[in-house]
Every structure is written in structure tokens, then in C-alpha cells.
Amino acid sequence: MIDIDRLAKQLIPHYSHFNVSERLLFTGHSHQAWPDVALEGQAEYFHDAAKHVDKKWDYAMEKTEILRNYLRDYYDDPDGFYCREESTHVLFVSWMSALDLKNKPKIITTDAEFHSLFRQLHRLEEEGLEVSYVPINPDEQFVERIVAEMDDRTSAVMLSRVYFESSLINHHLTAIARAARERGILVMIDDYHGTNVVPLSIREADLEDCFILIGGYKYLQWGESNCFLRFPKNCELRPAITGWFASFSTLEKPRDLSPTEYDHSDQRFASGTYDPSSQYRAAKVVELFKEQGLTSEVLRDQYVQKVELLKEHFLKQDLDPSLIKLTHTKDIATHNGGFLSITSPKAREIRAALLENGIFTDARDQILRFGPAPYTTSAQIEQVMIELKKTISTL
Known part of the structure; x- marks a missing residue:
């Protein structure tokens, strides 16, 4: 078990700009x-663009490859392909456009997905797509409910x-992927809240034929425009929404009416020209x-300790459970991701009041979320829960 304060104090000097x-x-x-080095990455890109002009793309793609290799290492996935795009939405739409929705118009999802997935599926549902929203609770029968929808x-x-x-971990992906595989159904996993928080070996979990959406904005500290779609190396999907970056190898060929080609590479789901400065920034991180x-094991250990500490200090405040309570009481180490989820009918009011005092949290409907980071100290964790109690007393 690592010393979370020692780690935080080791890291704090590297985040001086964010104070x-x-x-x-x-x-x-x-x-x-x-971290401060991210600014160095931004400046490095400008200088490379000035020095190399149109040849800058060779250097930019080297930075993207650094990010891909980080993800391959994190996921124990040496053979996976990783397509970079500015957002998971761009990647998701490209991937969706490759599905045979004319003959297989049904999508199975859950009632607990983030807006980026829910909104797009719901809008397509309005145009005739069939979407099945499976409840995640009760968890014990979750796999059976998912499988029952497969046809x-x-x-x-x-x-x-x-x-x-809720920050709860979905422990059923291997079983769901196995059932889907037997029926020739593809599996897309949104791992925005899993990357750098809950270690995953794609090989050990038998998820090598799955597709995984990854975002750099949260726990990776890569900032915006560093999102990836992980897909299997034998993938032959042909996205209908496709950009010219998806097939560099064919750019010099004469144009004709033959089928659209795709490079057998990380670029299969790519769009077009982008701003590489975000990759320079992320490569420095x-x-x-x-x-x-900051290995995957160190990151997991410190998140578990810090979320457990948040939970402990929250309970110490002895707040009225009709006003505010833990979203779940399951074991943090086994079942929780990288933040503490609290439920309150006044979640948004509490969040706004905290922000007025310079305390950054966020709220989703009746959910108030507290997310620590590797540089967060135990004193800050205790303080934020004391401030939470003060804030609630004023509402």
C-alpha cells in the first residue's frame, strides 16, 4: 500500500500552473x-510546425504513437489497434456507421450510460433504430437480462x-462478451471512467474481439482531443462515415468507382486533418x-485509498440521509471506480454553493461526485467534506 500523501507531495510541484x-x-x-510539462508540449508543437511546416505530420504521428503504446501497455494489449480522434463521439459515430443496421437494427445498452452514448442512440431510435435499455439493477441478474435481449x-x-x-464497476463484461461472441454480436465498451483507474488486461479478460472507447480528458490528464477507439487487429468493418485519414495508402491511386478502401492500421475509423498540439501535450504527460x-497498480491503489477516505470523512459528518447519502455502500476496493458518488435531491444546489467558495465538484441530476487525483492530499479530502457539511447547513 502506497503512502498517498507522500505521493501527492511528490507530484504537487509538477502542477504549479494549476496550483x-x-x-x-x-x-x-x-x-x-x-502537469506543467503539458505546456512544454504545446510549445514544442508550435516550434515543430514552424520548423518543419508540412513535414510536421511525421513528428505529430510519432506523438500519437506514444499515446497508443501507453494504452497498449495499460490494457495488456500488444496487438490491439487504437484510432485517435478529437472525441469519443466522432469515433462512436464512425463505428456505428459500419454496423449492418438495415438487417440488424437492434442495439442493446443499459439505463446507466453517459450522455454521449445515450443521446446518440436515443436520437437514432427516433429515426427507427431499435434500442433496448437494460436496467443495471439488480446486479446479480444483469448478465441474464442482457443475454435475454440478444437475438x-x-x-x-x-x-x-x-x-x-454511481462509480460502480461493471464486473460482467467477460460473460457478456462471451455470450455476444457466440451469437455474432459486437461489443462496444465505454471505458472513459476505467482507464488509469481500474486495471484491465484485455487478454486475461478475453475481450480481444471487443471495441473500447477511451478518453484522455479525465484520469489520463491528456486534456481534450485525445480520444481513442480500441479495436481488434483482424477488424474488417467499413465505416460509412469515413475520412481520408483512414486510407493514406490509397491516396496516390487514380480515382475510380471501385469499393472504398481502408488501411489495415490504427486509422480505420479516422476522419481528417486535426490539431496535433493535444498529442504533444499528452506525450509529455x-x-x-x-x-x-505512476503505474497502473500505483494509480489504482491511490484511488482506492482516497475514495475510501472520502467515504470515511463523509460518514463522519453524520448528515441527514434524507437530504444526502452515499449512492451505494459496496466495498470501494472491489466495486468502485475513481470517485465517490453521493445522492441528494439538492445535488445541483450543493455543487453551485461549493463552487461559489472555490470548491470544484460536479453534479448530475441527483448525483454529486467527488473525484480525487494523484496530487490530492488526505488533508484536502478531510477539508472538502467539512466544507460540504457547512454548505448543506446553509441551504
Whole structure:
């Protein structure tokens, strides 16, 4: 077990621009601070663009490959492909456009998905797509409910590894993927709240034929425009929504009416020209994480300890459970992701009041979320819960 305060104090000097030691930043599940080296990455891109002009793309793609290799290592996935895009939405839409929705118009998902997935599926549902929203509770029969929805009209199952409201971990992906595989159904996993929080070996979990959405905005500290779609190396899907970056190898060929080609590479679901500065920034963060020994095991250990500490200090405040309570009481180490989820009918009011005092949290409907980060100290954790009690007393 690591010493979380020792780790935090080791890291704090590297986040001087965000002033993490003097601020209660508890949106670690949504937007973590960027280390100072990220600014160096931004400047490096400008200088490379000025020096190399149109040849800058060779250098930009080297940075993207650094990010891909980080993810391959994190997921124990040496053979996986990782397509980069500015958002998971761009990747999701490209992937959706490759499904045989004419003949298999059914999608199975859950009632606990983030807006990026829910909104797009619901809008397509209005245009005739058939979407089955399976309740995640009770958890004991979750797999059976998912499998019961699978039929020969189903294109895909889409679900999270860590739920964005409750912070609960979905422990059923292997069983669901196995059932889907037997029926020729694709599986898309939203891992925005799992990457860098809950270690996953894709090989050991038998998820090598699955598709995984990954975002750098939260726990990776990569900031915006660093999202990836992980897909199997033998993938032959042909997205209908496709950009010219998906087939560099054919650009010099004469144009004709033959079928659209795709490179057998990480670029299969890519769009077009993008701003590479975000990859430069993120590559610097990857380097810092390695220098500071922030392995997947260290990251998991410190998140577990900090969320457990948040829970402990929350319970110490002895607040009225009719006004505010834990979203769940399951064991943090086994069942929880990287933030503490609290339920209150006044969640948004509480969040707004905390923000007025410079305390950063966030709220989703009746859910109030407190997300620590590797640079968060135990003193800050205790303080934020004391401030929470003060805030509630004024409402």
C-alpha cells in the first residue's frame, strides 16, 4: 500500500500552473489538472510546425504513437489497434456507421450510460433504430437480462466498464462478451471512467474481439482531443462515415468507382486533418507519469485509498440521509471506480454553493461526485467534506 500523501507531495510541484496544493479540485473524474510539462508540449508543437511546416505530420504521428503504446501497455494489449480522434463521439459515430443496421437494427445498452452514448442512440431510435435499455439493477441478474435481449436482429451491445453516476464497476463484461461472441454480436465498451483507474488486461479478460472507447480528458490528464477507439487487429468493418485519414495508402491511386478502401492500421475509423498540439501535450504527460512511477497498480491503489477516505470523512459528518447519502455502500476496493458518488435531491444546489467558495465538484441530476487525483492530499479530502457539511447547513 502506497503512502498517498507522500505521493501527492511528490507530484504537487509538477502542477504549479494549476496550483493544486492551494485549491480544492475534486473534479478528477471529469477534468484533472495538467502537469506543467503539458505546456512544454504545446510549445514544442508550435516550434515543430514552424520548423518543419508540412513535414510536421511525421513528428505529430510519432506523438500519437506514444499515446497508443501507453494504452497498449495499460490494457495488456500488444496487438490491439487504437484510432485517435478529437472525441469519443466522432469515433462512436464512425463505428456505428459500419454496423449492418438495415438487417440488424437492434442495439442493446443499459439505463446507466453517459450522455454521449445515450443521446446518440436515443436520437437514432427516433429515426427507427431499435434500442433496448437494460436496467443495471439488480446486479446479480444483469448478465441474464442482457443475454435475454440478444437475438438475430441485434448488431451490438454497448455498455460501460465503470458507470458515470454511481462509480460502480461493471464486473460482467467477460460473460457478456462471451455470450455476444457466440451469437455474432459486437461489443462496444465505454471505458472513459476505467482507464488509469481500474486495471484491465484485455487478454486475461478475453475481450480481444471487443471495441473500447477511451478518453484522455479525465484520469489520463491528456486534456481534450485525445480520444481513442480500441479495436481488434483482424477488424474488417467499413465505416460509412469515413475520412481520408483512414486510407493514406490509397491516396496516390487514380480515382475510380471501385469499393472504398481502408488501411489495415490504427486509422480505420479516422476522419481528417486535426490539431496535433493535444498529442504533444499528452506525450509529455505520459513521460512524466513514467518518471514519477505512476503505474497502473500505483494509480489504482491511490484511488482506492482516497475514495475510501472520502467515504470515511463523509460518514463522519453524520448528515441527514434524507437530504444526502452515499449512492451505494459496496466495498470501494472491489466495486468502485475513481470517485465517490453521493445522492441528494439538492445535488445541483450543493455543487453551485461549493463552487461559489472555490470548491470544484460536479453534479448530475441527483448525483454529486467527488473525484480525487494523484496530487490530492488526505488533508484536502478531510477539508472538502467539512466544507460540504457547512454548505448543506446553509441551504
